[in-house]
Amino acid sequence: MDDIEEFIFANYLVDDTKKRDLEDLFYAYQSPALRNTFVDDPGVAALYMLTKGRSIMGVMEKIIRQNLDVFNDVESVVDFGGGPGTFLFALSKFKTLSKYTNVEQSDAFIGVMNVLVEEFLSSSIPHVHVDSISGNYLELESQKIPANDLCVFSYTFCEGDNSLAGLSGLVENSKMFLIIEPGTPSGFNNIIQARDKLIEEGFSAIAPCTASNGFCPLRDSNSDWCHFIERLDRSRVQKHLIKGELGYEDEKYSYLLMSKYPIHSPARLRRSGGDGKRIISRPDITKYSVSFDVCSEKDGHIVVKKRENKGKFKIMKKSIRGDLYSS
Template identity: 35%
Template sequence: MELPMTLQAALAEQLDSAQQAEVLSAAGEVSRRYRAREKKSFQIRNRAEALAYALARMPATYGAVCRALRYSLEGLGGLTQAPLSLLDVGAGTGAAAWAAAGLAELSSVTCLEYADEMRKLGESLMHGEGSPLKQAEWSRLELVSQPIGKRADLVVASYVVNEIREEDRGKVLAKLWEATGKLLLLVEPGTPEGFRVLKEARSRLLESGAHVLAPCPQEGPCPLPDGDWCHFVCRIQRTRLHKLAKEGEAPFEDEKFSYLAVSREKGNLCGARVLRHPYRGKGYVRLELCSKEGLKQQTVSKREGPLYKAAKKAVCGDLF
């Protein structure tokens, strides 16, 4: 998976107009602070850092949201026939909105971001030639203290809730759910902490009347044992600029992510979620699944024809 060509071109154009050495120097510092999750110090302080963040993190965020949103939309069925309005909360430089634009017809797009330099850069990227998001509106929002003030069919908050202080998360989740017309998608790092945050969010949202669309195939307690966590992986192809920002030569990177999708109406998902990379033996495939009945292992043999073909194609995260 890779960024849309129009977004790649817009990022390259922004870098051409900046001091490349300054941006690449900023990339290392931004990446260090991001990985360390230094909540008090992780602030984008200038345009160079905003561009460094976009080069380093937009591909992974785009890929994770793409994958999570594709699985989420599978459960909406007929609800996606009409164009969807989108609200990207904590938008950063707009990666989630770009992902949504590639998967659904969007009637309107609103991006809400507190950091001025991130918001300015995100807006500039969407105004590039050939962009499908030229009509997107950007506004400044401090999510904890201010009301969202808008509502949309699809609300996305990617890598946001985990950054909120624990005592404020319930209030923030209530705001996000209030703003949701059809579908709310939360995406977080695929770590034990990211999963814990989403597991708590799942409980709060179910109490508020939400219905789980994905990844869970049921709305009861999570069947995973203590010490385990639900997460998935998307492989991102690195561009030349991405390699520079990451100071690496590998042609790809793997982004581990966890997600939760809830809706106003019950979805129509059928099947079980593949939780691990399938084991492909000689003439059989063994799957680790989360089903309506709980965790189970299913072995599909070559003799089972179409089911075997489906099992061979399945990857971690798919419905089976």
């Protein structure tokens, strides 16, 4: 990422106008239903990659690392609203793809992606075939979408005028589906709606859900929603561009990975055998116990008492939302 940072600075002439445009974009992202989030300037698209894109890439890497057994089998990806190819760059740190297609309405983002791919991926990963479909994916006919192992929607449904109505058509040619949204109630609501639709299409959840039978303990909660937090280092440039004082940021995100076909990896089989429930609340830690909620159909609240199991208490004290708990 350091190299990309230097490259973008040298080639997209970062001046104060671009920085202001980026600030406007971040302001628009706060209320996308009311403001224009469309990026038509290559400079802003490139700066996105160093700021928001960098944080999202950190989240993607976390999700990929936690589900590496699944992502290892992915050869072809269609990235709906892929921006500057954030997912391509994240996945390329773990494995080489055969084909990546970005279905993107902004030619500025597609242009930046092509430049970054040429500069940073083509020599190190010569076999990946990267292409793009320019346009609104909501208007795309399903036969124009290449068959793929995985389709991705990352921080796109949160953009103003997107609707989930056509989702079933968009995933027709996909074996797996990944959606990532901001970790807000509205982001989670998009995930739940997508989940309901895809269950109807025969998909089942792989992660983060560990409850069986499509049950979701948080879908009707008034006080919480399924989200996780990834603490990410901020680069010097990032701090400068977003006027951030802290050396890190906590990116809140919600996500869902689904598959049309059963996943047979040994790690999955162990998990579906009951080994590991996702922690879905912030663990409450006292001197005597750690308690938290898990994604489970029954026994959803766990209390680990020090006097009953010192070893487990010590481990669980360090746990965070999103970790797996094994009983």
